[in-house]
Amino acid sequence: MRLSDKVYLQNQWFDRLPLQQQFLAAWWCAWGGLLTMLILNLFFGIRFLPMLLIVLAVVMTPRLMFKFDLLDVSPGLPPRDQGPPTRIAVRGPGWVYRLNAWFDRREEYARILVVAFATLACFVLNMLLYWRWEVPVGLLLMLALLVLGWARVLHVQGWLAPREA
Numbered sequence: 001m002r003l004s005d006k007v008y009l010q011n012q013w014f015d016r017l018p019l020q021q022q023f024l025a026a027w028w029c030a031w032g033g034l035l036t037m038l039i040l041n042l043f044f045g046i047r048f049l050p051m052l053l054i055v056l057a058v059v060m061t062p063r064l065m066f067k068f069d070l071l072d073v074s075p076g077l078p079p080r081d082q083g084p085p086t087r088i089a090v091r092g093p094g095w096v097y098r099l100n101a102w103f104d105r106r107e108e109y110a111r112i113l114v115v116a117f118a119t120l121a122c123f124v125l126n127m128l129l130y131w132r133w134e135v136p137v138g139l140l141l142m143l144a145l146l147v148l149g150w151a152r153v154l155h156v157q158g159w160l161a162p163r164e165a
Helices: 003-016 019-042 050-067 095-102 108-133 139-156
Strands: none
Touching: 003 019, 003 050, 019 050, 019 139, 095 139, 108 139
16 A cells, blocks of 8 residues: 555544544644654754654645645545534633633734734743743743634634533
8 A cells, every 4th residue: 555545544534533533633642742842852952943844744744635635546545525523512621711701802903912912922931931941942832822722713613612600
């Protein structure tokens, strides 16, 4: 079996998973990847940014090739299809509900400023941590984007279950 066939079948399998399992698989893989890169950076001195770019290229290239039908696959493989749609209902901690409600009450211009300020604050804090303890530049920003992005995507997509009283 060719490599392109394996990539096709793996992506086909992933697409047939319910949306919630796809989301959780991507979420935990992202956390595992960040942890692995942090360990490689701290203990072996491998630079974070080149490692991040290589990991993104290795992980995302096959997925993008599948999504844009750029894979040359053997005849006889099952046709490409999506699995059945599922309803995602994730419960979050209290701060997720409070933060989304607070953010939704802001005017559009204020939302842009909040995102810009939060990004800048994470970057400045990361630079201070780098200066003091050599924490990899960009790591804190990526972790913040991962957590805050998760909280916002769940809310915007309607995947955040109603808050229990």
